[in-house]
Amino acid sequence: MTINKFDYLYRKLLLTKYFVNGWGDPEKLKSLFQFRNIIVNRDSCFKLVSSDYPVEIIKKNEDSDSITLEGVFQSPFSYYLPDIVPKESHFAHFQVLLPKKWPSKNVKPMCVHMAGTGDQYYWRRRTILAKPLLKEAAIGSIILENPFYGKRKPTNQVRSILCNVSDIFVMGGCLILESLVLFHWCExxxxxxxxxxGLSMGGHMASLAAASWPKPIVLVPCLSGTTASGVFTEGAISCAIDWNLLEHQYKSNSMYKNEVVNIDNEVKKLKKEFNAGKQFIKDFHSESCLDIQSNLMFENSEYNKSAINTCHSQQLNNSSSSSKFDDTDDSLIEQNNEFQIKKNLKSIKHIMQFFNTQSKSQGCIKLY
Structure with a gap:
């Protein structure tokens, strides 16, 4: 049995079904899609959260080598759409892990960690990611609890299994605005x-958060894509969705059908950017990395062959010889290629050292 089949079987037999209540309240869906027109634009989204948005630190612990803070603030999304966000998710909870002593007074790097599917509470991200980052690179971490997870889980929800399709949109909207709050707090x-x-779904949410911040920011999405739809429609989770229920609701309630049609019309406005990404992938795969490497090596060889011919011609002229070096020995080309590669690597190393020195003086992340 392949891993893919085993994953499907595991999902089908062991895990609770997703979206057991269906699409969600159609009125709430309508409000969500209207608000989406604001949040998908970075300029209008950024204005939704003020730079002095209140954040409260409620706990502080010190260890031998680190400081742990716990904080809370009202999710801005619940402020704008209070009836759509479950009351248990109205307040965002987060944990901060800091070094006791920063290596530099001017550089205090901080990374926000988004939760993957089912990653409730702080311990997993703190143990696997935050502590190693702190120990190895003196990078602080903020671990944000997802809406519908952990302390923010609705009482009628089983574990981290979302009850409605609309909950996915609420979760994403909450995390985008909550990330802006944390970025402002860090500043x-x-x-x-x-x-x-973030990992998997966390990587996707991290991408949404980074796209909403207009200032320089480092983004590291792990094992994630540009959209989460394929995971639900074609991936392993597709086996854990009651598609018959969704189809029945869609066909029996005209409001669902009308909203879905409207969504499609709105999405068409963004197709220019979407198609640009698709075209890039198509062009990239049309010429494999191996082809690109071969072309570069060929061009470099032709250049080196020309250089060797010129050099050798000069030597022959000096010795009053009229023969030409048209059939250059391949071993000479190979030796010259190796020399050029070492020379280029040395130059790159010097350039990176220069930028690293500049980054320390300007408060930027090391390049390597």
Whole structure:
């Protein structure tokens, strides 16, 4: 049995079904899609959260080598759409892990960690990611609890299994605005440069957060794509969705059908950017990395052959010889290629050292 089939079987037999209540309240869906027109634009989205948005630190613990903070703030999304966000998710909870002593007074790098599917509470991201980053690179971490997860889980929800399709949109909207709150808080506290990361669904949410921040930020999405739709429609989770229920609701309630049609019309406005990405991937795969490498090596060889011919011609002229070096020995080309590669690597190393020196003076992340 392949891993893919095993994954499907595991999902089908062991895990609770997703979206057991269907699409969600159609009125709430309508409000969500109207608000989406604001949040998908970075300029209008950024204005939704003020730079002095209130954040409260409620706990502080110190260890031998680190400081742990816990904080809370009202999710801006619940402020704008209070009836759509479950009351348990109205307040965002987060944990901060800081070094006791920063290597530099001017550089205090901080990374926000988004949760993957089912990653509730802080311990997993703290143990696997935050602590190693702190120990190895003196990078602080902010671990944000997802809406519908952990302390923010609705009482009628089983574990981290979302009850409605609309909950996915609520989760994404909450995390985008909550990330802006945390980025602003980091700036007020003197932390930076800033980064955001996540695994799987967390990587997708990290991408949404980074796209909503208009200032320089490091983005490291791990094992994620540009959209989460394929995971639900074609991936392993597709086996855990009651498609018959969704189809029945869609056909029996005209409001669902009308809203879906309207969504499609709105999405068409963004197709220019979407198609640009598709075209890039198509062009990239049309010429494989091996082909690109071969072309570069060929061009470099032709250039080196020309250079060797010129050099050798000069030597022959000096010895009053009229013969030409048209059939250059391949071993000479190979030796010259190796020399050029070493020379280029040395130059690149010098350039990176220069930028690294500049980054330390300007408060930027090391390049390597």
């Amino acid at each position: 007020r506290e003197g932390f930076g440069p800033l980064g955001v990361t």
